[in-house]
C-alpha cells in the first residue's frame with residue numbers, strides 16, 4: 001500500500017509557505033487551531049508540523065526582521081520566515097510566487113545596517129547588534145528584490161525625531 005504521507009523531500013520553502021498560507025487564510029473564519037488542522041490535512045503533514053511552521057512565521061522575538069515588514073518585490077505578497085530541518089532560515093513570499101528564497105540572516109543584517117545608517121537614534125544604546133528589531137519604528141514596508149542587498153524600503157513619513165528618541169530611551173532613574 002502506498003502511503004499518503006508525502007516524502008520529507010517535498011518540504012521545500014515554497015511548500016511550507018503555501019501550507020502556512022492555507023492556515024492564515026482560514027484562521028479568521030475557523031480560529032487558528034482548526035485552520036491549522038485543515039492546512040495539515042490538505043497538505044498531508046502533521047498538525048504539530050503546521051503549528052511549528054505557523055508559530056515561526058508569527059514569531060516576534062526570534063525573527064531576524066520583525067514580522068509584517070517584509071514583502072516580495074516581485075509579487076507584493078508578504079514574506080514569512082521559513083525554517084526547515086538542517087537548513088538556514090529563509091524568507092519567502094506567501095503564497096510562493098516562484099522566486100528564490102532569501103537567506104533570513106542576510107536580510108536581518110541588511111535591515112540592521114540600514115537602521116543604523118538612517119535612524120540610529122531609534123536604536124537604544126547597547127542594542128546595535130539587534131538594530132533590525134527597531135525597524136517598525138522607522139520603516140513602513142520593505143520589499144525584497146532578488147537578493148538581501150536589493151531592498152526597497154518605504155520609510156515612515158512621521159519618522160520619530162532624535163529628540164523624541166532621547167526621551168524614550170533615557171535611562172530610568
Ligand SMILES: [Zn+2]
Nearest residue numbers: 072075093097
Ligand atoms: Zn513573491
